[in-house]
Amino acid sequence: MSETYEKPQPVIDPGTRPFWDAAREHRLSIPRCRSCGQHHFYPRELCPHCHSDDIEWIDASGRGEVYSYTIARKPAGPVFAADVPYVIAMIALDEGPRMLTNIITSDVEQVRIGDRVSVRFDDVTPELTLPKFTLDKD
Amino acid sequence: MGREAVIVGVGDLPLNGGRIVGGGSILQVQARAAKAALDDARIPMSDVDGLLVAGLWGVPGPGLLPSVTLGEYLGIHPRFADSTNIGGAAFEAHVAHAAMAIEMGYCDVALIVYGSNQKSERSRTLGGRPPILTMQFENVWGIPQPVGGYALAARRHMHEFGTTEEQLAEIAVATRGWAALNPAATMRDPITIDDVMNSTPISDPLKLLDCCLVTDGAGAIVMTTADNARAHGSTITHIRGYGEAHTHWSIGAMPDLARLTAAEMASRRAFEMAGITHDAIDLVECYDSFTITVLMTLEALGFCKPGEGGAFVSGQRTAPGGEFPMNTNGGGLSYCHPGMYGIFLLIEAVRQLRGEAGARQVQNVETALVHGTGGTLSSGATVILANN
Numbered sequence: 001m002s003e004t005y006e007k008p009q010p011v012i013d014p015g016t017r018p019f020w021d022a023a024r025e026h027r028l029s030i031p032r033c034r035s036c037g038q039h040h041f042y043p044r045e046l047c048p049h050c051h052s053d054d055i056e057w058i059d060a061s062g063r064g065e066v067y068s069y070t071i072a073r074k075p076a077g078p079v080f081a082a083d084v085p086y087v088i089a090m091i092a093l094d095e096g097p098r099m100l101t102n103i104i105t106s107d108v109e110q111v112r113i114g115d116r117v118s119v120r121f122d123d124v125t126p127e128l129t130l131p132k133f134t135l136d137k138d
Numbered sequence: 139m140g141r142e143a144v145i146v147g148v149g150d151l152p153l154n155g156g157r158i159v160g161g162g163s164i165l166q167v168q169a170r171a172a173k174a175a176l177d178d179a180r181i182p183m184s185d186v187d188g189l190l191v192a193g194l195w196g197v198p199g200p201g202l203l204p205s206v207t208l209g210e211y212l213g214i215h216p217r218f219a220d221s222t223n224i225g226g227a228a229f230e231a232h233v234a235h236a237a238m239a240i241e242m243g244y245c246d247v248a249l250i251v252y253g254s255n256q257k258s259e260r261s262r263t264l265g266g267r268p269p270i271l272t273m274q275f276e277n278v279w280g281i282p283q284p285v286g287g288y289a290l291a292a293r294r295h296m297h298e299f300g301t302t303e304e305q306l307a308e309i310a311v312a313t314r315g316w317a318a319l320n321p322a323a324t325m326r327d328p329i330t331i332d333d334v335m336n337s338t339p340i341s342d343p344l345k346l347l348d349c350c351l352v353t354d355g356a357g358a359i360v361m362t363t364a365d366n367a368r369a370h371g372s373t374i375t376h377i378r379g380y381g382e383a384h385t386h387w388s389i390g391a392m393p394d395l396a397r398l399t400a401a402e403m404a405s406r407r408a409f410e411m412a413g414i415t416h417d418a419i420d421l422v423e424c425y426d427s428f429t430i431t432v433l434m435t436l437e438a439l440g441f442c443k444p445g446e447g448g449a450f451v452s453g454q455r456t457a458p459g460g461e462f463p464m465n466t467n468g469g470g471l472s473y474c475h476p477g478m479y480g481i482f483l484l485i486e487a488v489r490q491l492r493g494e495a496g497a498r499q500v501q502n503v504e505t506a507l508v509h510g511t512g513g514t515l516s517s518g519a520t521v522i523l524a525n526n
């Protein structure tokens with residue numbers, strides 16, 4: 001945990017607070033629609049699949065697979081410069097939704113689409129935890 | 139038909155090294171572009187009663203009112219305004235909206251304007267937007283914006299269909315070939331597939347020469363009724379069909395990263411309205427924010443099947459002299475890319491349809507398809523134009 005974390009931090013709002021609060025407790029919590037049974041991510045007021053407002057939060061398994069990824073060879077601004085090269089991945093969670101995140105690995109070149117991944121919580125400040133992922137093969 | 143909406147004027151400002159010659163504020167450059175298009179149309183500014191403006195500029199503070207701000211600056215009182223901003227495809231949508239407004243009699247002369255001085259103001263970075271609202275789930279991860287989202291799509295397309303980086307490079311090389319024929323283009327020196335492959339890696343698998351330029355630019359389009367056009371002696375470009383759609387904003391919400399759903403929806407409607415098939419299209423101007431944008435757009439427009447875009451663009455098929463002329467001004471990859479590029483696709487298509495494109499003129503062009511893409515493969519808008 002660094003003393004000063006200068007990267008972008010989410011501007012948490014009432015609709016997204018349950019996700020970030022859960023992350024601080026090292027839980028990956030995502031919304032599930034009681035009407036159609038499907039999960040979604042990011043959290044919304046209405047289910048994006050059936051538009052019901054009957055939504056609950058559930059703890060996801062934290063498992064999934066790489067749907068796509070890119071290796072940043074140039075940083076997204078100076079605050080990420082020290083991390084280059086780093087992996088931004090879109091994970092297809094086992095519950096269905098896709099989420100953007102980072103894959104933490106010592107070898108960015110080994111990431112492949114379809115790789116199995118597991119969540120790993122990165123406590124970047126006392127108030128903020130980012131759910132990142134590791135490769136099961138790593 | 140009763141009132142037919144047509145395009146009668148196009149104008150853009152000369153660039154030097156990607157900067158607008160003579161410079162100017164964001165309002166000045168848009169006023170100059172508007173005057174150029176109105177002069178081209180032989181219609182006075184005082185006749186403009188519809189104003190369509192989408193910009194990345196604005197007076198800081200609550201709300202952005204670009205059409206209201208620019209209308210005041212131009213000294214006009216529009217009775218129809220549209221500030222629809224769906225990203226770089228906004229101007230193709232503006233043509234559609236203006237056509238509907240003109241044909242309904244809601245306005246008589248519509249002016250579509252865009253300007254950007256992002257290069258001169260050095261306002262562009264890869265850092266993206268503040269991590270607020272939906273962006274709190276995108277920009278905390280350090281995804282370079284907007285290239286990272288396109289890179290995710292490119293990687294997925296390669297995975298599903300075997301598309302290669304060399305095939306993407308074909309598009310950059312062919313587009314540079316057209317730019318070499320356009321004196322207004324920013325980058326005109328020929329490049330090879332190897333040059334693209336060896337260019338600076340940005341966000342795998344996309345490299346520097348897969349990416350559009352960062353330049354200034356300003357352009358404008360004038361539309362009116364065919365009857366009014368004849369009364370002014372304007373050169374007429376007909377609008378045969380149009381369509382638009384958007385599917386997501388966050389790349390995480392794109393329905394399928396290997397398919398450009400918005401372009402499928404928009405172009406299907408445009409072809410239906412025009413009542414023509416792909417064989418009737420002589421020229422394609424399609425948004426090239428990145429090489430992968432073009433490849434996915436060609437598939438989505440139906441010029442080839444899903445997954446066959448790589449083979450379709452191979453062998454310099456879209457280059458000068460190739461069998462599929464495309465992005466004939468040198469595109470966003472080599473001509474200019476001032477933040478939102480879509481208006482320049484339309485301007486180039488009109489010039490080609492009029493036979494005014496000089497050394498890069500494509501022979502026997504009667505029907506052209508223009509397709510804009512905005513956001514991160516988010517929005518699409520198609521316009522089919524014809525000169526008879």
Ligand SMILES: [Zn+2]
Nearest residue numbers: 033036047050
């Ligand atoms: Zn539902």
